[in-house]
Amino acid sequence: MTIGFIGVGHLAASMITGLIRSDHEETILLSPRGKSKELAALYGLDICTDNRELTERADIVVLAVRPVDAPSALEGLPWRKEQVVISVCAGVALSRFPAIEARLVRAMPLTATEINASPTVFYPEVDRAARLIARLGPAIALRNEDEFEVATVNAAIYGWAQDLIRQSMIWGCKQGADEKIMRQLVAQTFVAAGRMIAENNSSVEQMLKDLATPGGITELGLAILEQKGQPEAWSSACEAVLARLTPTAT
Ligand SMILES: NC(=O)c1ccc[n+]([C@@H]2O[C@H](COP(=O)([O-])OP(=O)(O)OC[C@H]3O[C@@H](n4cnc5c(N)ncnc54)[C@H](OP(=O)(O)O)[C@@H]3O)[C@@H](O)[C@H]2O)c1
Structure with missing residues (x-):
């Protein structure tokens, strides 16, 4: 199988690293520009002369341009019916693409594709796309494009979670904690918090109730976060991102 990347920037580099880590046997082709030269040298990949050559040679094309x-x-390229194009471009609805012969799928990977740990939503469910995405972390098929757009907000939440880790590290270091230890401790705490929810069937409300002992430290912190506007601030940020992703719906 041959996978071609049109647009070789930040996200494509993470996806390519993840594919190479996952026992890859396929040929990976790169469009010119961006990080192509760097990645071609690092992994011994081919750079096509242009997107036409890439389209002619690839079975699956990942579209990762801004x-x-x-x-x-995607315009003016020699698409074939049996090809699949996976667009990872945030907020670009299927209806905005030109009509092409190839099957078009949207996906929203995170840079954690680089360590094969990205939960990636995709729509519509097309087998070959699902198999490729699943090599980069949990692949989550969605039922329609509206659901996909809401789930895309999660790509921003990923960055906000990293910022919470950064803030907690800075706070700990200011109190005299070791930076390397804080980095691992806080990051692994977020991993543990996420896994407990992902791998349990109990309700999240119940899990939090069990954590927040009356008079305890979790309850204390949650009350202060609420006083300072945390739940509203978080949902306002989510709403702003969704509005940016779906400008015509608002
Ligand atoms: N970064 C993330 O974590 C992330 C996460 C989820 C989704 N995404 C989505 O992924 C897409 C790419 O994001 P990014 O952060 O990787 O952007 P980026 O680093 O700016 O990379 C985009 C690359 O595409 C190239 N390009 C533009 N038009 C092209 C064309 N017609 N043919 C070949 N190459 C072309 C650009 O080249 P020039 O610089 O020469 O123009 C640039 O190297 C975006 O649509 C974004 O919404 C990103």
């Missing part, structure tokens, strides 16, 4: 460049990047 959203504004996405629709035009």
Whole structure:
């Protein structure tokens, strides 16, 4: 199988690293520009002369250009019916792409594809796309594009979670904690918190109730976060991102 990347920037580099780590046997082709030269040298990959050559040679094409460049990047290329194009471009609805012969799928990977740990939503469910995505972490098929857009907000939440880790590290270091220890401790705490929810069937409300002992430290902190506007601030941020992703729906 041959996988071609149109747009070789930050996210494509993470995806390519993840694919190479996952016992890859396929050929990976890169479009020119961006990080192509760097990745070609690092992993011994081919850079195509242009997107036409890439389209002619690839079975699956990953479109990873900036959203504004996405629709035009697919125009005028020699698409075939049996090809699959996976667009990872945030907020670019299927209807905004030109009509092409290839099957078009949207996906929203995180940079954790680099360590094969990205929960990646995708729509519509197309087998070959699902198999490729599953090599980069949990692949989650969604039922429609509206659901996909809401789930895309999660790509921003990923960054906010990293910022909470950063803030907690800075706070700990200011109190005299060792930076390397704080980095591992806080990051692994977020991993543990996420896994407990992902791997348990109990309700999240009940899990939090069990954690927040009356008069205890979790309860104390949650009350202060609420006083300072945390739940509203978080949902406002989510709403702003969704509005940016779906400008015509608002
Ligand atoms: N970064 C993330 O964590 C992340 C997560 C989820 C989804 N995404 C989505 O992934 C996409 C890429 O994001 P990114 O952060 O990787 O952007 P990026 O680093 O700016 O990379 C985009 C690359 O595409 C190239 N490009 C533009 N038009 C092209 C064309 N027609 N043919 C070939 N290459 C072309 C650009 O080249 P030039 O610089 O020469 O223009 C640039 O190297 C975006 O749509 C974003 O919404 C990103």
